[in-house]
Amino acid sequence: MRGFVRSERGQVYALFVIVMFASAFGNLSQTAVNAMLPEIMEEFAFDVGLGQWLTTSYMLVLGITVPVSTYLSKRFSTRVHVLVGLAFFLVGALADCLASSFAVLLAGRVCQAVSTGLLLPLMQTIAMTRFPEGRRATAMGVAGIAMGFAPNIGPTIGGALSFSLGWRSFFVLLVVGAALLAVVTVLMVRGGVSNPSERFDARSFTLSALGFGGLLLGFSEASSFALSSPFVWGPLVLGTLFLVLFVRRQKRVADPLIDMRIFASGQYSVGFVVLCLLHASFMGVTLVIPLYVEGLCGGTALDAGIVLLPGTIAALFLNPLAGALTDRFGVRPVTLVSGTLLAVGSVSMVFLDESTPLAVTTLCQAVRGFGVSGLMGPLISWSLAGLPGRLVTDGSSFSIAGRQAAASLGTSAMVLLIAVVGASSAATAVPALPYQLAFAFSAVFAVATFAFIAAKVR
Template identity: 85%
Template sequence: MLASAFGNLSQTAVNAMMPEIMGEFSLDVSLGQWLTTSYMLVLGIAVPAATFLGKRFTTRQHVFIALAFFLVGALADCLASNFAVLLAGRICQAVSTGLLLPLMQTIAMTRFPEGRRATAMGIAGIAMGFAPNIGPTVGGALSFSFGWRSFFVLLLVGVAVLGVATALLVRGGEGNRSERFDTLSFMLSALGFGGLLLGFSEASSFALTSPFVWGPLAAGAVFLVLFVRRQKRVDDPLINMGIFKSGQYTVGFAVLCLLHASFMGVTLVIPLYVEGLCGGTALDAGIVLLPGTLAALFLNPLAGVLTDRFGIRPVTVASGALLAVGSVLMVFLDEETPLAVTTFCQAVRAFGVSGLMGPLISWSLAGLPGRIVTDGSSFSIAGRQACASLGTSAMVLLIALAGTSAAAVANPALPYQLAFAFSAVFAVATFVGIVAKVR
C-alpha cells in the first residue's frame, strides 16, 4: 500500500512543480504536459503485465521488480540534466505503479479472511484516493521550499526503506516458472488501452474531428477488441476474460468506471473555476479541495470496516447518495458563490467517493475465483484509467467550447456549470447502478 501510495503521489505531485520544471528546461506547456500525460498512459499500459508477474514470480520478487523500476526512475529524475532523462524517469515510475496497484488489491482479496477483506481494501484506498489528491500539495510545498528535485529525493529515501522492509518482511508462495508471457497479447493491450488513453487526453486539446483524437480512439478500440478475442483463444492469456462470467464483477466494473468518469476531472475543474472565474488564488483552490483530500485518509478505511460489519449495500447506497447530491449541487455554482459553499459541496462529493472506492473494488473482486483475482484487478484498473481520462478531457473540452460561446458572455459561469453537470450525470448514474444492482 505504501509503495503504491508513493507511485500515485508521484503521478500528481508533478502538476504543482510544472512551472519550475518548465522554466529550468525551457519547455512550453505542450511539451511539459507530457510529464503527466505519459505517466497516465504508461501506467494503464503496464497494469496488464502485473498479472503475468503475479503468476510467474513470488510476491517478494514482484515487489522487488516494481521497486527497482521506481528507484531507477526517481534517481533519473533527481539527476536529470535534460527533459528526455526526466521523462524517462517518469516512465519508469509509471511502470512501477502499474505493477504494484493490482498486486496490492490481490493481496487485500486473497491474504485476508473473508470478513476483513473490505477493511483491507479500505486501507488500500489510501493509496488510490488520498495519495494522488495530496500529491500536488506535497509537490508544491517541497518545490517552493527546496526545489523540485527534493521531491524525488524524498521518493528515493522512501522507496529504499520499503525495499528493506520487503526483504525483511514480505513472504509469498512459489511462482509458476512454466508461466509464459504472451508478447502479442501485451502489445495488443498496450496499443488498445494506450490508444484510448491518448485519444481521450488529446480531446481536451484538439477538436473532436481531429485525427489526433479520433485516430488513437479508433485504433485503440480495434486493438482492444483484438486483445479480448486473443485472450479467449490462447492457453496462457495475459488477462483471463473469464472475469466477465461473474455478474458481480461485471456490475462492479461498470459502476467503478462510471465513478471514475465522474470524480477525477473535478479535481482539475475546481482550480480552474476558483482561479479563473471567482478570482481566487491557487491557495484558495487548495483549501477548497483540502477537506475532501483529508477525508480520503480516514473515510477509506472506515468505509471498509463498515462494509465488513454491515454489508456492501448500506455503505454504498449512502456514499452514492452523497456523491450524487454533492455533484448536483455543484452544477449551480457561479461567480457569486462563496468559497465556503463550494468547499462544502466538494466535501460532500469527496465523502461519497471515499465511501465507494474500497467497498466497490472489494465487492467486485469477491465475485471472482482466487486464481483470477489479479486478472480482474488489472483489467479494472486499466478500464478505470481510461474512463477517468475520458471524464477529465470531456470536462476540459466543455469549458473550452462553452467559454467561446455567446451564452458565456451573459453567464460567465456556464462553462464550469456544464463541466460540473457532466460530472453530475455520471455521479447520478453511479448511484442508480448501485441501487439497482449492488447487493
C-alpha cells in the first residue's frame, strides 16, 4: 500500500480523492444550511431576511475567491494549496460549531466559502492535467459527485441532522472530516512544484471581486426587490463595469490573475456558454420545487424531498458513468442524449399544476436530473480539453465564477416570477401560473443548452 501511494499514479489518486472530498464538503455546506435555517433563526432570534445571508454570503465569497485559486496553484506547491484550503474550511466549520452569535456564524460561513473557492478549480485542474487523456472525462465525472450530488443532498443531510441531533452536529461532522483530510494530506501528498517569482496582482483581484461580487449580489437581490430598485441595478451595473475593467487589465499585465487567452479557444468558449446556460436552467429548480409542492400542492417538506430524491441519488452514479462513456464514445453522443433528457424533463414541468400527482412531478424532475448529471462532467472536461495545460487552472477558475453568476441569475429570476405573478390577479384565476412561468424560464435555458450542444459540441 505504501509503495502504491509513493508511486506517481498513487499520488495522483490520493490527491484527487482528498480534493474531491474537500470540495464535496464545501458544496454540502453551501446548501445544507437551507434546511437548518429555521432552527438557527430560532436559537439566535433573527428573521429570514438576515438569515438568508448565511447562504447568499457563501455564494458571493465563493465566486470572489475562485480566481485566487489560479495564483495559489502557480505560486505554491499543490500540497500547500490543499492545506491552505483545508485550514480555511476547518476554521470556518469550527467557528460555526461553537458560534455564540450570528456574526460568528457568518464569519464561519465566509471561511468555508473561501475554502471551496480555492479547492474547486484545483479539483478540475487535477482531473484535466494529472490523469491520462483517455481517463480525464471519467475523472471529471467522479468530480461531478462533489459538484452535483453533494449540493443536492445537502438539504437532506442538514435537515436530518438538525432534526435528530441539532444543527451544530452538522458542523461537528465537517470539523472531523476536514481534520482527517488535513492529516491524510500531510501524510500522503508530496510538496510539488512552486514558483516563488509569481506575483499577486492586488488590483486585478479587487476588480475581480467587485465584478463577480456585484453580479452575484445584484442577481441575488433581484428575488427580493423590484428590478427598478438601486439594490438590483446598482450592483449589476457596477459589477459589469468592474468585470470589463478586470478583463482589460488581464490582457495588459505580465502576471494576470486569470489569463484571458482562455477565450482564444473556441472549444472552451462554447463550453463556457453551454455550462452557464445549464446552470441558469437547473440550479433554481431545486428551490422552486419545494415552493411548488408545499405552496401549491399542499404537500409537506418530506414530499418535496421525495420529489427531488431520485434525481439526486441518480447523480451519484450517473456523473461517473457519463464521464466513462465520454472517454469511450466521445462527448457528442453523451451530451446529446443528456441534453435531450434535460430539455424533455424541463419542458414537461411547465405543464404541472395543483392537480398533478406527485409521482408525475417526481418523474419529470428525475428525467431533468438525469440530464443534468449526464452533462456536467462531460461538458467541463470537453471545455477544458481545448486549453493548453498551463491555462487549465485559469479556464477552470473563470468558468466556475461564471457558472456561479448564471446560477444566481436563474434562481433569482424564478423566485421573482413566482413572487410577482403570484401577487397578481392572474394567479387567482390560474393558481399554478407563477410556478409554470418559473419552470418555463428554466425550460428556455434547457432548450438553449441542447441547441448549443447540437450545433457546437463535437
